[in-house]
Amino acid sequence: MKSPILITRFSLINRQQESVVDYSESGHDFSRIKVPLPETIGNAWISSTCGALNIILSHCVFESKKSVSSVLYQLATLTEKLSETALVLYTVRSGRVIVRDLVVGKEFIVMDGGECLIQFSDHLNYQIVLDKDEDVDAYIMIIENSVLQQLMGLEAAQALLHLLGLSHSPSSVMYNLPLEISKILHYSMPDNMSRNMYTLFAQARVLDFFCKFAEHINESRTGKLTLSKDKTIRLILEELKAQEGKLPTLDVIAGTYGLSCSTLCNEFKRLYGRSLLDYISEYRFNRCHVSLLKSDTPIKILAANMGYSHVNHFITAFVNKFGYPPGSLRRKSKQEFFPTCCAVEIESEGGTH
Numbered sequence: 001m002k003s004p005i006l007i008t009r010f011s012l013i014n015r016q017q018e019s020v021v022d023y024s025e026s027g028h029d030f031s032r033i034k035v036p037l038p039e040t041i042g043n044a045w046i047s048s049t050c051g052a053l054n055i056i057l058s059h060c061v062f063e064s065k066k067s068v069s070s071v072l073y074q075l076a077t078l079t080e081k082l083s084e085t086a087l088v089l090y091t092v093r094s095g096r097v098i099v100r101d102l103v104v105g106k107e108f109i110v111m112d113g114g115e116c117l118i119q120f121s122d123h124l125n126y127q128i129v130l131d132k133d134e135d136v137d138a139y140i141m142i143i144e145n146s147v148l149q150q151l152m153g154l155e156a157a158q159a160l161l162h163l164l165g166l167s168h169s170p171s172s173v174m175y176n177l178p179l180e181i182s183k184i185l186h187y188s189m190p191d192n193m194s195r196n197m198y199t200l201f202a203q204a205r206v207l208d209f210f211c212k213f214a215e216h217i218n219e220s221r222t223g224k225l226t227l228s229k230d231k232t233i234r235l236i237l238e239e240l241k242a243q244e245g246k247l248p249t250l251d252v253i254a255g256t257y258g259l260s261c262s263t264l265c266n267e268f269k270r271l272y273g274r275s276l277l278d279y280i281s282e283y284r285f286n287r288c289h290v291s292l293l294k295s296d297t298p299i300k301i302l303a304a305n306m307g308y309s310h311v312n313h314f315i316t317a318f319v320n321k322f323g324y325p326p327g328s329l330r331r332k333s334k335q336e337f338f339p340t341c342c343a344v345e346i347e348s349e350g351g352t353h
Contacts, residue, residue, distance in 0.1 A: 005056065005080055005081070005082055005083075005142070008078070008079070008080045008081075009077075009078070009079040009080075010076055010077075010078055011076055011077040011078075011079070012035075012036065012037075012075070012076050032045045032046075032047050033045060033046050033047070033048075037075075039065075040065060041064075041065060041073055041132060042062060042063050042064040042065045042066075042132075043062075043063045044060070044061060044062045044063070044075075045060075045061055046058060046059065046060050046061075047059045047189055049189070049198070049199050049202045049203075051199065051202065051203035051206065052203060053143075053147050053150075053151075053203075054144060054147060055141065055142065055143045055144075055147065055203070055206050056140075056141070056142040056143075057139065057140070057141050057185070057188060057189065057202050057206050058139065058140040058141075058142075059137075059138075059139055059188075059189045060136070060137075060138045060139070060140065061135075061136065061137055061138075062075075062095070062130055062135060062136040063135055064130075064131075064132060064133055064134055064135050065132075066132075066133050072098075072129055072130065072131060072132065072293070072329075073129070073130050073131075073132045074127060074128075074129050075128045075129065075130050076127070076128050077102075077125070077126070077127050077128075078124065078125070078126055078127075078128060079123075079124065079125045080123065080124040080125075081122070081123050082121075082122045082123060082124070082142070082144070083122075083144065084122055084144050084145055084146060085120065085121060085122040085144075085145045085169045086120070086121070086122065086142050086143060086144045086145060087118065087119075087120055087142070087143050087145070087148060087161075087166070088118070088119040088120070088121070088124065088140065088141070088142050089116055089117070089118050089119075089140070089141045089213075090110050090116055090117040090118075090119075090138065090139075090140050091110070091116040091138070091139050091177070091182050091185055091186070092110050092111055092112050092115075092116075092136065092137065092138045092139075093112060093137040093138065093139065093182075093186040094112050094135060094136065094137045095111070095112065095130075095131075095134050095135050095136035095137060095138070096109055096110065096111035096112070096131065096134065096136070096286060097109075097110045097111075097128060097129070097130060097136055097138060098128075098129035098130070098290070099117055099126050099127070099128060099129075100126055100127040100129065101119070101125075101126045101172050102125040102126055102127065103121060103123065103124070103125050103126070103170045103172075104170055104171065104172045106172060107290060107294070108172065108174055109286045109287070109289075109290065110138070110174075111282065111286060112273075114176050114177050114178060114179050114182055114271070114272045114273070115174055115175070115176055115177075115283075116174070116175055116177050116182065117172065117173075117174055118164060118166065118172070118173050118174075118175055119166075119170070119171070119172045120145075120161060120164075120166035120168075120169050120170065120171050120172075121169050121170035121171070121172075122169060122170075123170070131322070133322075133323055137186075139185045139186060139188070139189075141185065141206060141209075143210070145157070148160070151210070152214065156214075159218070160214055160217060160218065163217050163218065164217060176234060176237060176238070176272075177213070177216070178216065178230070178271045178272070179271060179272050179273040180270075180271075181209065181212045181213055181216060184205055184208050184209040184212065185205065185206070185209050187205070188201070188202050188205035188206065188209070189202050229259075229263070229267050230267070230271065232257050232258075232259065233264070233267050233268050233271055234271075235257070236253060236257055236264070236268075236276075237268075237272075237276075237279070237280075240253070240276075240280050241280065241283055244304075244305040244307075245304065245305065245307050246307040246309075247277070247280065247307055250264060250265065250276070250277070253276075264276065284305075284306050284307075285306075285318070285321050285322075288302050288305070288306055288318070288326070289322070289329070292326050292329050292330045293329070293330070299311060299314070299315070299326050299327065302314070302326070303315075314326075315327075
């Protein structure tokens with residue numbers, strides 16, 4: 001099968017010497033290739049399969065040593081040239097990843113609970129930043145635009161991209177995908193199968209995921225679920241994510257949208273796998289984490305935006321969440337933000353795998 005990825009350049013950061021991994025024999029269909037990280041950071045590996053429709057599914061795992069003193073680890077800069085414009089989806093089963101998209105000039109936090117990053121482009125260039133104290137289990141799916149059109153038809157494929165806000169290339173968006181759909185990819189690459197069965201199983205899961213993903217996008221964005229609980233829950237989430245300061249009580253939130261408190265809590269947990277308040281708290285802490293790295297916004301203001309009336313209460317909560325105070329994060333980010341890179345290059349010049 002012909003891989004849609006022509007060239008991959010994986011530049012490891014904070015390495016004293018250049019490390020090279022040879023993927024020439026396996027191309028983009030391989031199992032548990034180890035990423036050469038410093039032993040003090042942890043272990044990482046990647047598995048990838050390229051199915052009959054040239055849809056690539058990759059499984060990326062980072063196992064932290066959880067004993068280092070620093071905060072964030074800028075793992076790598078990834079540059080990929082694709083054979084044509086493709087839809088690229090990133091979803092996290094556990095942990096969180098900061099993706100700095102250098103093509104569109106935006107930064108995204110991809111975390112467990114349903115939030116995924118979706119890109120539409122013929123070339124990718126982004127930096128991967130991890131929390132050194134947190135394990136990550138992530139999946140990436142790449143599907144070429146021509147395959148998208150083959151599966152859905154030209155008009156339906158164009159409509160899907162339009163509904164996602166990806167009508168032009170390059171573009172990137174974050175999307176809250178229900179957990180029951182994300183889980184299809186999260187359990188698509190088991191370790192206990194033969195290689196042939198593994199490839200068939202992964203391909204079947206990818207197609208199952210894509211069908212439910214496309215159906216969900218179409219229904220939620222065209223108004224077919226106007227009166228459904230699912231759409232109401234997603235609307236509540238989007239509006240709460242846009243709010244700053246102290247959140248309303250669950251009773252007030254539920255009443256505003258004509259729901260009972262128990263219905264709001266149960267339906268939200270069904271869709272996203274956690275409580276509404278836990279999800280918003282995680283989202284706000286992650287946004288605050290990024291603000292500390294990228295801006296000089298005073299900690300007092302960040303605390304108020306998080307809904308804390310006292311800075312000390314915010315600092316205590318931040319330490320409980322991340323294991324270090326916000327001031328320490330800001331100081332260390334200024335010291336470590338521009339480390340030295342070295343390159344790992346993978347080339348498959350339109351090769352057949």
